[in-house]
Amino acid sequence: MIYTITLNPSLDRIIEIEELIYDDVNEVVEEKKHPSGKGIDVSRVIKKLGGQSIALGFIGGYNGLELEGRLVNEGILCDFTEIRDEIRTNIIIYQRKKKLQTLLSTHKPVVNETESAAFFRKIQAIPMNSVVVISGSIPAGLNESFYAQIVTTLKGKNVRIFLDTDGEALRIGADAGPCLIKPNIHEFGRLVKKSVVEIEDVLEYSKPYENIVEYIVVSMGARGVVGISGKGNFHVAPPKVKVRSSIGSGDSLLAGIVFVLSNGGAFEDALIQGVACGTATALNPGNDLCEKEDVDFIKKDVIIKKI
Numbered sequence: 001m002i003y004t005i006t007l008n009p010s011l012d013r014i015i016e017i018e019e020l021i022y023d024d025v026n027e028v029v030e031e032k033k034h035p036s037g038k039g040i041d042v043s044r045v046i047k048k049l050g051g052q053s054i055a056l057g058f059i060g061g062y063n064g065l066e067l068e069g070r071l072v073n074e075g076i077l078c079d080f081t082e083i084r085d086e087i088r089t090n091i092i093i094y095q096r097k098k099k100l101q102t103l104l105s106t107h108k109p110v111v112n113e114t115e116s117a118a119f120f121r122k123i124q125a126i127p128m129n130s131v132v133v134i135s136g137s138i139p140a141g142l143n144e145s146f147y148a149q150i151v152t153t154l155k156g157k158n159v160r161i162f163l164d165t166d167g168e169a170l171r172i173g174a175d176a177g178p179c180l181i182k183p184n185i186h187e188f189g190r191l192v193k194k195s196v197v198e199i200e201d202v203l204e205y206s207k208p209y210e211n212i213v214e215y216i217v218v219s220m221g222a223r224g225v226v227g228i229s230g231k232g233n234f235h236v237a238p239p240k241v242k243v244r245s246s247i248g249s250g251d252s253l254l255a256g257i258v259f260v261l262s263n264g265g266a267f268e269d270a271l272i273q274g275v276a277c278g279t280a281t282a283l284n285p286g287n288d289l290c291e292k293e294d295v296d297f298i299k300k301d302v303i304i305k306k307i
Contacts (some may be wrong), residue, residue: 002053006039019097035067038135060068061086081119085109111141124216135164144168151176180215238279239301253278
């Protein structure tokens with residue numbers, strides 16, 4: 001089974017208006033709500049691809065209940081840990097005439113010691129030979145080594161762990177030796193403390209991690225993805241498409257990779273699937289994620305080269 005971990009989920013509210021007029025009443029043309037968070041996006045894309053996962057993390061308050069209910073209605077299995085604080089809300093205001101998007105984000109909740117202990121008991125109960133995806137930031141109240149603790153706890157159970165985070169949490173987590181890390185090029189630069197621009201930079205600066213992590217995947221936006229492993233290094237380029245929104249593309253990329261590798265597929269096939277998922281998500285507006293028919297269509301035009 002695949003488990004996804006989202007410690008900082010949010011309930012996103014997307015409000016569309018024709019144009020924002022200050023000091024006046026603005027009529028809402030369309031309103032949507034989405035459960036959001038990097039690991040949650042991974043679960044949702046895996047579901048779209050025909051797989052199943054269990055979503056773990058923290059939820060609190062009415063927003064947390066609504067987020068869980070929406071995921072359940074999508075057919076996603078949930079096993080969240082309840083906390084006292086309300087989870088955050090992102091309010092996204094989109095002006096249709098100007099094609100401008102404004103994000104208002106409420107404060108993140110604080111997780112106390114009792115709540116973190118309850119969550120960690122769920123981690124300890126994850127069965128042997130599972131797949132675990134850890135995505136996003138660590139909430140206030142938890143140490144930056146929290147992800148590394150999860151990796152260390154589960155490695156002895158032959159659990160394959162995929163880590164997608166940033167900053168100190170990525171540095172400590174990567175040193176713990178997960179199966180895969182997936183930073184974007186900016187996060188990778190912060191990890192290795194170098195200016196990373198070209199594909200050659202990724203290959204050079206990833207060397208210290210090649211004996212610690214089985215797979216390194218660095219996303220580079222429209223330039224595609226660099227995948228590094230002991231079985232070969234690859235550059236995977238997407239076809240040119242009209243990008244409507246890049247939100248969720250990185251999470252979709254990771255979901256495609258996880259879906260293929262968890263089913264015993266080759267690294268090259270996982271990279272192609274991941275790039276197709278990320279590209280398909282970019283076709284959609286706002287927080288909408290990829291659709292399987294778009295993924296299957298795009299996959300035929302993805303180019304992979306050994307480097």
